Amino acid sequence: MADARRYFNLPSPLRMKRGGELVGARLAYETWGTLAPARDNAVLVLTGMSPSAHAASSAGDPSPGWWEDIIGPGKAIDTTRWFVICPNTLGSCKGSTGPADLDPRTGRPYRLDFPDITLEDTADAAWELVRSFGIDKLACLLGNSMGGMAALAYLTHHPGSARSHISISTAPQAQPFAIAIRSLQREAIRLDPNWNGGNYDDAHYPEAGMSIARKLGVITYRSAMEWKGRFARIRLDADQRDDDPFGFEFQVESYLAGHAARFVRGFDPNSYLYLSRASDWFDLAEYGHGKVEAALQGLGVERALVIGVESDILFPLRQQQQIADGLRMAGAEVEFVALDSPQGHDSFLVDTVRFGAAIGGFLATMAGAGTQPARAGQAS
Known part of the structure; x- marks a missing residue:
């Protein structure tokens, strides 16, 4: 199978915000487009918790990426003009170093010996990757969901490192509802006997815990309007039910089960725990003497696009408005877009027509302001 994935060796040892370090760590990443001679056309995309670096297809890997409708030639993030970097x-x-990987100091998987990781750590790792291309300042730093929080951490730790910022369905700090949901997800995994303190294997895998965690997530990723419109109270046909008196009866139950089944073996449970907790820990106010608005003052971006969705219950629209207001107070030229997409938090993955129009329009005005396209054949 074709593979466009590449690897960047991070500085070693890599010291973490909450203590501990990683030796021999690396980031998996993919790129699209060509880096301009002036190295001024780079767009860094930071992802939500579960996606890989494969955001879009390429000659190296023609399979569709998780943001296939947004990134590519002639698309919202037009790779004939922009050089796009997406790290895992x-x-x-x-592909990036995580709890499932071998600790080079012991030869055994890290598991729960993996150091506490924060979104600041993930941001600093991405910054090191960007620097390896000789890029001093990104044309645009884009982050969605957890990646949006990591993008704010990136700009806080490295002010002035991006001319513009696109913030999508994210938050400057974790709020009680999101923390509560993620806490339940982690509890479901840890209470599965097969989790075994993080010491599971393929034969003894916390599938039930991961399934419940994923179902909880999916419920919050979509809106009540979406659930009602898609499933209402439609019941399964008799031949689709089992003999369990408390088994699935409604189509929505079957949908959640199918969604979870596709996920549970595709994402490491310990990685899920670590990144989920990192999301809870993130609080931009730590950098502003307890105030988010103060922390947003020093990020150094000239322009920003902030997009939120009215039906998002996990990252409510008011949190995106707070980001937009804070960046505007800091002197940035800010465009705030509130979409009425019915798909809730997942809208940026699903409603790509409207998200693409907002992103593409913003980047087009940037290109018109003087960023030069890369010349064909320029090495990346």
């Missing part, structure tokens, strides 16, 4: 998050299990 440090701590994940999609």
